[in-house]
């Protein structure tokens with residue numbers, strides 16, 4: 727019996743990185759998985775991988791920044807599996823043009839907020855009624871370590887959007903606690919995924935970031951998926967409203983070891 731046996735799950739940004747690894751892990755642990763991404767072909771590849779391994783998955787193309795798109799995806803997933811127990815609002819972007827207060831263009835700010843913050847709100851807005859219909863459930867929102875400490879490389883829109891995710895998560899956790907709907911945030915440290923490696927695109931920038939990580943290495947998407955599995959499963963039945971850091975010690979460090 728897997729740790730998610732009998733659970734129907736919904737993961738956004740599931741064609742790549744953390745979302746992809748979570749989809750594969752959740753399915754291996756017995757969950758039915760709605761693999762949701764704006765990249766429909768990428769989502770279909772993940773679905774194929776899951777079904778070839780004997781798991782259950784559907785692929786759904788959706789843009790989390792568009793409310794009708796999120797509403798349709800939630801309803802399609804609920805219809806496909808007959809229920810929804812877990813909503814993992816994980817899709818996010820970090821734009822190369824995101825900078826400091828002066829250099830960040832308004833359009834960059836708006837797009838980042840639309841995907842990273844409004845997208846999580848839409849997932850909660852339409853996910854909560856579905857979880858309620860199932861008698862409760864778990865929502866996981868992907869924030870970031872930059873919601874807790876200022877980043878060495880400025881990315882103001884991204885940082886502000888993730889701070890919003892944390893605040894929203896805490897309030898939703900309190901609002902829905904008596905309905906058995908748990909709401910937690912994940913705060914990954916810097917990971918070796920496409921999102922960060924294309925942003926830190928020189929060896930110098932990568933080393934500059936690693937100075938802050940006591941473990942001295944980037945994390946792997948699968949290490950975040952393992953934390954998401956805990957928050958999705960009944961193992962975390964008394965956990966709600968947390969900002970769960972999975973960051974190689976980054977937020978605990980003042981000076982890191984040589």
Ligand SMILES: NC(=O)c1ccc[n+]([C@@H]2O[C@H](COP(=O)([O-])OP(=O)(O)OC[C@H]3O[C@@H](n4cnc5c(N)ncnc54)[C@H](O)[C@@H]3O)[C@@H](O)[C@H]2O)c1
Nearest residue numbers: 739741742743744764789790817818870916917919921922
């Ligand atoms: N990589 C890191 O170092 C890091 C650190 C902390 C937090 N995070 C957060 O983790 C989450 C996942 O990041 P990742 O590193 O796996 O990224 P990734 O770029 O590897 O994958 C992100 C996925 O989200 C999808 N996506 C992007 N915008 C979307 C939209 N509007 N609608 C639907 N799907 C969309 C992309 O197509 C892609 O498949 C993000 O919220 C990111 O901010 C990442």
